[in-house]
Amino acid sequence: MDWPSRKASELDASEKKSFGKGVFRKCDGCGVTIPTETLHANFEVCPDCGQHHKLAAPRWRELLLDRGELEEWDAHLKPSDPLQFSDGKPYHERVASTQKASRATEAIEIGRGAMGDRPVAWGAFLFGFMGGSMGSVVGEKITRLFERATSSRLPVVLLQASGGARMQEGILSLMQMAKTVAALERHRAARLPYISVLLHPTTGGVAASFALLGDVNIAEPKALIGFAGPRVIETTIRQKLPEGFQRSEFLLAHGMIDRITSRLQMKEEISLLLGHFAPFVRPPRPSELNNTAE
Incomplete structure (x- = not known):
């Protein structure tokens, strides 16, 4: 019937x-x-x-990028299994099933787009891919994002949404923290802007490295942002945390971020910031070119 x-x-x-x-x-x-x-x-x-x-990466492109268009970079990079790790299920099998379910090769996409007719180097975490965790490929793609932005004289807009470093890759994952920040510092030495957009959640090694190092750090309302989660901290220090601890509003009140912006006003806000930065973006001096060389 x-x-x-x-x-x-x-x-x-x-x-x-x-x-x-x-x-x-x-x-x-x-x-x-x-x-x-x-x-x-x-x-x-x-x-x-x-x-x-939560908003999927394709919808973020639709919301923020002009015409939703992205010239994707390094989509061919895929994770390997150097440690032969298994947590009851081999890592390579877990990656394969996640790739099939998410229709993505890794937990981040990078590329070139435009916002308000201004070209930008774009990066966006895919939280649906193993919680947006950062492994070797994610770290490599973020490093390449900053390096290409530096050589092409582009500002970087990076959307963060991550549970932190990927445990299945061990120390190789943790190494990405220093590697990505080094690339970011070369980008900064070239006097190019980096706008970090903090989504829910932004935690672990991502929060402890490049996520909070933007020239401007913008967060969505009520996003969880921090290194260890509140429950882990309370268990460790055996104290009750303040109300709203590690949420966007708490971080703004304590000077850890610069803005809280609704998703629906995010493109207007970032476009305005890029316009403010534009007059200060100049060709690098010869000495700076030496410092930013690969």
Whole structure:
């Protein structure tokens, strides 16, 4: 029997549970039930309370980049399994299943795009790929992002969303912290701007390296930002943490970030900042070229 011709009272328990599944979403902030199409059209921001739900990388491109276009760099890079790591499931199998589920090769995309007709070097973490964890390939792609931006005289806009370093790659993952920051410093020495956009969550080795080193650090409302999570800290120090600890609002009040901006105003905000930086971007002096050489 077709569903439209049946009354709700005629449905069994399992059918009632799935009836309308995918048509409506419950807001994580206010609990209001919202049509999925409404949330999608509003880039996953609740129209009632402003709660920001996770937004996939393709939607971020649609929201921030002109015409949603990205000339992707180094998409061919894929992780290997140098440590032959297994946590009950071999690492290479876990990567393969994640690649299939996420339709991505790694936890970050990089490339060249434009915002308000200004060219930018773009990077965006894919949290759906192993929690946006940073392994060797993620570190290499971020390093190349800063290096190409330096050689092409481009500002960097990098969207952070990560659970931190990827444990399956051990020390090779932790090495990426120093490697990426070194590339960032060469970019900074060339007097080029870096805007870091902190999404929920931005934690671990990513937060402890390049994520909070932007010339301007912009966060979404209520994003979790920090090294270790609140529960880990409370267990370690055996103290109750302040209300809102490690959330965007707490970090802004304590001088750790520069701005909190709604996702829906993010492109306007970043475009304005890029306009402010533009007059200070100049060709590098010969001595600076020596410092930024590979």
